[in-house]
Amino acid sequence: MSIVHKKIEHTVRDYLKNNLPFDGVEIFDVTYRRERAGNVLRVIIDGENVGLEECAKVSNFVYEWLDNEDLIEGKYSLEVSTPGIDRPLRNQKDFLRYKGKVCKITLINPVGENRKNFKGKIMEVNEDKIIIYVEHESKHFDIDIKNIKKAKLEIDF
Structure with missing residues (x-):
């Protein structure tokens, strides 16, 4: 550019x-x-x-x-x-606005068992982390906002 x-x-x-x-x-x-x-x-x-x-x-x-x-x-x-229904989530404000919605997250650095990708419902949001619930695993995951490479809302039908 x-x-x-x-x-x-x-x-x-x-x-x-x-x-x-x-x-x-x-x-x-x-x-x-x-x-x-x-x-x-x-x-x-x-x-x-x-x-x-x-x-x-x-x-x-x-x-x-x-x-x-x-x-x-x-x-x-x-x-x-507008950003559309599968809009990117770029900061804490975006995650707060869509609390309770499903999103896909890709991390910069893997967590847990070398995992970088998550798809789950946004349950909690604070200054430095979000908690998502991955339904098919019946698990909550704490994710550091600074470790998020890319996040977007998922279309939920």
């Missing part, structure tokens, strides 16, 4: 985190990439009951701001979406 792309991401992320005028909507991620079809600015929003209407409002807000700022040279596409 170029320095220009990183600067655009950083500028857009900071502006939206501090100026987004919609209650209950927060910025989850911002990326700016060169793709086959051209440059794409992706803004991912999150919050309680965030859906298509909020995506449209944020899209209009971002387009208006970018037009006034002239931050991006040339043509680009703007995509505003």
Whole structure:
């Protein structure tokens, strides 16, 4: 990724985190990439009951701001979406929000009997660890948040 792309991401992320005028909507991620079809600015929003209407409002807000700022040279596409139902869990706040839900976790360093992968229900969350319950094993596991490489919600049908 170029320095220009990183600067655009950083500028857009900071502006939206501090100026987004919609209650209950927060910025989850911002990326700016060169793709086959051209440059794409992706803004991912999150919050309680965030859906298509909020995506449209944020899209209009971002387009208006970018037009006034002239931050991006040339043509680009703007995509505003939500993280989706199998969203990544990136921090303690995310785990707290989805307590009681099932997630998949991959660890950086193995625990127990050289284990790195878990799928279970988020039971407890504190500053430095989460406790998940793996149903098919009838076991609880304490997982250090700093040891989590990747975590995402599982679609539970």
